[in-house]
Amino acid sequence: MSDGTADKNRSGGMAFWAVGAILLVVMPLLNILPPEDSWFHLSDFSLNRFGKFLAFGILALGLDLIWGYTGILSLGQGVFFGLGAYCMGMHLMLTIGKESVYGTEMPDFMVWNQVKELPLFWKPFYSFPVAVIGSILVPMAFALVFGFFAFRSRIKGVYFAIITQALALVAWLVFNRNDTNLGGTNGLTDFKQVIGYRLSEPSTQLVLYIITVLCLGASYLFCQWIIRSRAGRVLVAVRDSEKRVVFSGYTPANYKLFVFVVAAALAGLAGMLYAPQVGIITPAQIGVLPSLEMVIWVAVGGRASLAGAVLGAVSVNYGRSVLTNYFPELWPFILGGLFVLVVLLFPDGLIGMMRKAKSLLSRSKPDGGKPVVPAEKAAVLEGKR
Amino acid sequence: MGGNRLCLLRKLPCWRGSAEMAEQSSFQNSIIYLDGVTVDYDGFKALNNLTFMVDYKELRVVIGPNGAGKTTLLDVICGKTKAASGRVVFGRDVDLKGKHEDEIVALGIGRKFQAPSVYGFLSVWENLDLSLKRSSKGVFATLFGKSTADERVRIEKNLETIGLKDYAHTRAGSLSHGQKQWLEIGMVILQDPSLLLVDEPVAGMTDEETEQTGQLLQSLAEKQAIIVIEHDMEFVRQIARVVTVLHEGTVICEGSVEKVQADDRVREIYLGRQKVAH
Amino acid sequence: MMISLGRTVAALSLALFLFSGHSWSIAAEGAITAPPISSIEQALGQVASEDESVRSAAIRLLIEQGDVSLVPRLEEMRANASRSIRQAIKPLMDLLKNRAKLASPDSDVRRSAATDLGSSGNPSVIPWLDAARVNESNKWVRYTMEESVTLLKLASDDPSIIAAAAEKLGELGSQNGVPVLKQLVAAGAVAEATEQQKTVAMAAAAAIVRIESWGAWSNAIETLFRGISLSSILLIMSLGLAIVFGLMGVINMAHGELMMVGAYATFVTQQFFTAWFPSDMFDWYFPVALPVAFLAAAGSGFLLEATVIRFLYGRPLETMLATWGVSLVLMQAARVYFGDLTAVVAPGPLRGGMQVLVGVYLPYNRIFIIALSIICVLGIYFALFKSNLGLRVRAVTQNRNMSACLGIPTRKVDSYTFAFGSGLAGIAGWALTMVGNVDPGLGQNYIVDAFMVVVTGGVGKLAGTIVASLGIGGLNKLIEPSFGAVYGKVFILVMVILFLQWRPSGLFAMKGRNAD
Known part of the structure; x- marks a missing residue:
């Protein structure tokens, strides 16, 4: 398989394990070992927040597959994220049990809304495995049905973006309603425990963080495997010239559906990890704006680069949490400005800038040599579509 | 088979409609048979009750002035455009009407577009690898599939044929125009189609490249049927055995280059304007 | 109010x-x-x-x-x-x-x-x-x-008068009479009811049926009217979007915010009138605000095109993202500058409404919007089909390269058309001040529906946009009473997706070799 593929530089693999080691070993150790007042100490809050960003990174990987590599702009990823988060959230609600404000087995908001009996679709979520599997399978199933109809009729480009945006709007409206028994505007919150561990315990949060890192690593390798397979090249080919793909004997609709479903699964996984770490999931996280923000993560990090997607998700969210803290009024300006700036001036995002810097450095060396740009990465540099 | 066909054609006065020819020759021998096909673009008839056929292993050149319906003819065959009426039969009895483009490709029809259409962001090798004929081109087959040694050999050979051996790992987008044309031809060859549709293969090529392309097409025609659309009469003379002249969506003449060039109507509508057309 | x-x-x-x-x-x-x-x-x-x-x-x-x-x-x-x-x-x-x-x-x-x-x-x-x-x-x-x-x-002692009155109420289709009539029916239904009470009850029951069937009709008419009115709003919004989309293949996600610009321009004009003009001239602010709103939005659009969209030509998805960024900035700017809630007072002639039938009351502001949408359609029709610029716009829409070869300045056509489409958004904003508050989220309320109109209507034909707005606006209001606005939206999304199965590029797609 490697014959055709322009050689991936080995340092990519090294960087993966290096970053993995930092995330998995160094960060938790910084949290546990140094005394709280030490300069090196990483607070529980910071670690937990970082775990949330890494969960977003998983979502960004999926979005990068579909947008960065396949060229399909989905403005509805928030919906799949929400479906995953709500599946896990429902389980967490049910495990609150008698600790709830009203002291009944029923979730508080149902008592408040005078729902007498637990709705049927809630019942499977008493089981933890169902919640875990459901938070991935439900978004996948949903994406499968939606994508089937969308791609079958060759809805593409701008049309697909608009349709998925409408999906995000509709999902937001539906989740906001009380009669869907999903907690309405307030969403699902006040979680107490997950499989018997208290969510308020730092150790539980630390384990959740580690699980998130592992999931992110696995997702990364999974996406990389797809990208490096022949199917991955078909995806790039679809972005490049869908017409040609058809005449090469492939059915683009199937590939698009595949990548859409994979992206939905990753978004669902991200949602599943998000709910227990953040402790609340509301419709505000799944609407039109959040879905668009997810796209900007990938754009900032660098399209068609898996590392870029994760980097973008983490950096934009970090910037957001810092800036909304100090200048809440300014954030929409910055976010809007980011949209414009990244698209206009930095289409390759942070990764692109890093690469450019690197190639400048290597060129200044006497034997700089020809920059080896793998086809798929060079794709980004062209910045087409 | 092809020889019989040519004799038959030569016996016919050139002005006679091809519908008549269709009646006289059995279309059982044809790889593609269009019967009374009409394509309507909002009132403009790009093809008008067109009847057209090509034999197995025949190299057919289709010429005609701009807007004659040449590209539409290919579009109808490969399913890109749907005919308003008429039949399109592939091989013995496969009706192409209502079939999707990918189904038609799977049946064994390959197409090279007018503007070179390659995957600019993939390497030359990857371009060829994706085009290679395989038993399944489904998502999971490509996800888990590995190249076999045999496939690699075929790609290597193909690279030699199209003269891009040194460019295997170059991004296709950075090739020259002529190289892209060749790459696309190489891609279509690897699909191993029984009918090859080629739209203006030598546009923008140097004389030498043009001649090489002609030789390539001729050698391909030993194994598969080819329909070539071309403007360049020099090139047509080089490769053509039978030429079909389209005008306003119908066949007005069919025969050898000499015959076609001798025809008054063809002179009038086409040859007189040939230089202008390009 | x-x-x-x-x-x-x-x-x-x-x-x-x-x-x-x-x-x-x-x-x-x-x-x-x-x-x-x-x-x-x-x-x-x-x-x-x-x-x-x-x-x-x-x-x-x-x-x-x-x-x-x-x-x-x-x-x-x-x-x-x-x-x-x-x-x-x-x-x-x-x-x-x-x-x-x-x-x-x-x-x-x-x-x-x-x-x-x-x-x-x-x-x-x-x-x-x-x-x-x-x-x-x-x-x-x-x-x-x-x-x-x-x-x-009905308060009479004479049963025959009561029965006659009940019948008359039925004839009048009087909704106000229903509670009393129901009492009469109830009184006739009890065991100890007299023969006379029963007769009255029968008359009352018949009247209720009549009133209710008329009520259903008048509701239907009002629903239809609301549907057309919503369709008109959508239409005015979508026209600008659709023309630009047809011409440049670009969806301007900030279109809603250009509409907001138009609405705020109207608001500012109103404030200006209250501050500087005698109160009996107040009503004049509204016609004056029309060109102000148009120019403000068109100017913003022109700037947007010149500074952002121009550089993204041929990259429609990037354009969507960039214009969305612009929309965020505009929204937040409005929020910071104007605060969250401001309203425009309708000028005298647009207040109130007229009754056309029993129980059917048509507010003037809605009628105004319907009329405005018709004027807009006619205006655009003439602009596109009878003017020089329109000819160029159509030429570039159909074949950009050929038009460029013929010496049409396609960049200028893009720029002017974009400004014109944005100006239409401004007009939509101007009109919207008559039916709702002016707030920074104004554009967001309708924009997704307007996108759906463009997608469903296809590009290149005015008729597609008109039919699609009527369809989507009408369906919205048709479903709303029985299933609620939210499920109406769900239904419309499903309908649009199913519709696109049948017509992937909208109602009136362009055919021919330039079709893709």
Whole structure:
């Protein structure tokens, strides 16, 4: 398989394990070992927040597959994220049990809304495995049905973006309603425990963080495997010239559906990890704006680069949490400005800038040599579509 | 088979409609048979009750002035455009009407577009690898599939044929125009189609490249049927055995280059304007 | 709200008029012979009597013979009377006041007075209403007077009158009559009901059926009207979007915010008028705001095109993202500068509405928007098909390269068309101030629907946009009453996706070799 593929530089693999080691070993150790007042100490809050960003990174990987590599702009990823988060959230609600404000087995908001009996679709979520599997399978199933109809009729480009945006709007409206028994505007919150561990315990949060890192690593390798397979090249080919793909004997609709479903699964996984770490999931996280923000993560990090997607998700969210803290009024300006700036001036995002810097450095060396740009990465540099 | 066909054609006065020819020759021998096909673009008839056929292993050149319906003819065959009426039969009895483009490709029809259409962001090798004929081109087959040694050999050979051996790992987008044309031809060859549709293969090529392309097409025609659309009469003379002249969506003449060039109507509508057309 | 404001103003001026001590003579009263002063004076004396029978007799006499000039005196008596007496006098005063209002120059005041009298349950006011009806010029005031009279007749002792009144209410399609009619039906349904009660109940039941079936009709008509009105808003919004999309293949996600710019331009113009012009010129702010809104939005659009979109030519998805960023900035800028909630006061002629049928009330602002959308469509039609620029726009839409070869400055065409489309958004914003508040989220409320219109309508044909707005707006309002707005949206999304199965590039897709 490697014959055709322009050689991936080995340092990519090294960087993966290096970053993995930092995330998995160094960060938790910084949290546990140094005394709280030490300069090196990483607070529980910071670690937990970082775990949330890494969960977003998983979502960004999926979005990068579909947008960065396949060229399909989905403005509805928030919906799949929400479906995953709500599946896990429902389980967490049910495990609150008698600790709830009203002291009944029923979730508080149902008592408040005078729902007498637990709705049927809630019942499977008493089981933890169902919640875990459901938070991935439900978004996948949903994406499968939606994508089937969308791609079958060759809805593409701008049309697909608009349709998925409408999906995000509709999902937001539906989740906001009380009669869907999903907690309405307030969403699902006040979680107490997950499989018997208290969510308020730092150790539980630390384990959740580690699980998130592992999931992110696995997702990364999974996406990389797809990208490096022949199917991955078909995806790039679809972005490049869908017409040609058809005449090469492939059915683009199937590939698009595949990548859409994979992206939905990753978004669902991200949602599943998000709910227990953040402790609340509301419709505000799944609407039109959040879905668009997810796209900007990938754009900032660098399209068609898996590392870029994760980097973008983490950096934009970090910037957001810092800036909304100090200048809440300014954030929409910055976010809007980011949209414009990244698209206009930095289409390759942070990764692109890093690469450019690197190639400048290597060129200044006497034997700089020809920059080896793998086809798929060079794709980004062209910045087409 | 092809020889019989040519004799038959030569016996016919050139002005006679091809519908008549269709009646006289059995279309059982044809790889593609269009019967009374009409394509309507909002009132403009790009093809008008067109009847057209090509034999197995025949190299057919289709010429005609701009807007004659040449590209539409290919579009109808490969399913890109749907005919308003008429039949399109592939091989013995496969009706192409209502079939999707990918189904038609799977049946064994390959197409090279007018503007070179390659995957600019993939390497030359990857371009060829994706085009290679395989038993399944489904998502999971490509996800888990590995190249076999045999496939690699075929790609290597193909690279030699199209003269891009040194460019295997170059991004296709950075090739020259002529190289892209060749790459696309190489891609279509690897699909191993029984009918090859080629739209203006030598546009923008140097004389030498043009001649090489002609030789390539001729050698391909030993194994598969080819329909070539071309403007360049020099090139047509080089490769053509039978030429079909389209005008306003119908066949007005069919025969050898000499015959076609001798025809008054063809002179009038086409040859007189040939230089202008390009 | 406007109506009640108007009413309050009228009532106030009426009160002023009354307290200025003007003597009142009601034109319609001419027929009634003035009773001897003494009996009124006597009754006035007895109104405050502790003896209930004396008091009610006096009140009855005053209702029959008194007029509004007694109100100040009654007011005086109330001021130092006991609670029970105050309660007895209050309805009398209300009746007298409403009687006076029947002659008000404002038809809304007359109508509400008639409604009030009808619900007073006092049959002795029937002659007033009958008398007022003879000279009434407004059809709908006459209708209300008749309805009130009929309602009052239901309180009669005579079963035949009641039955006739019930039938009449059915004929009038009176929604106000339904509660009373239902009581009558209930009274006829009990075991101990008399034969007469049963007859009345039957008449009442028949009337209810009639009223309700008319109610269904009038609802349907109003729903249709609301649907068309929403469609018109969508249409004005989508026209600009669709033209730009057709020309440049670009969806401007900031279109909603350009609309918001138009709305704020209207608001600012209004503020300017309140600050600098005499109040009787206030209404003029609205027509003045039209060009202001158009130019403000067109100017913003022009800038947007020149600074952002121009550099993203051929990359429609990037354009979407960048324009979305612009929309965020614009929204936040409006929020910071104007705050969250500002409203525009509709100019006089657009306040209120007109009644066309029983139970069918069409607000002027909605009619205005429908008319505006028709004007916009006609205007765009002429601009596209009869003007030089329009010819160029169509040429570039159909074949950009060829047009460029023919010497059409495609960049300029893009730029002007984009500004024009943005100006249309401004006009939409101007019109939207008539139906809602001006707030930073204004554009967001409709924008997704407008996108759906563009997707469903396809590009290149005006008719596609028109049909798609009618379809989506109509469906929205059709589904809303029974399933709620949210499920209406769900339904429309599903419908649009299914529709695109059938027509992947919208209603009127361009065919031919340039189709993809």
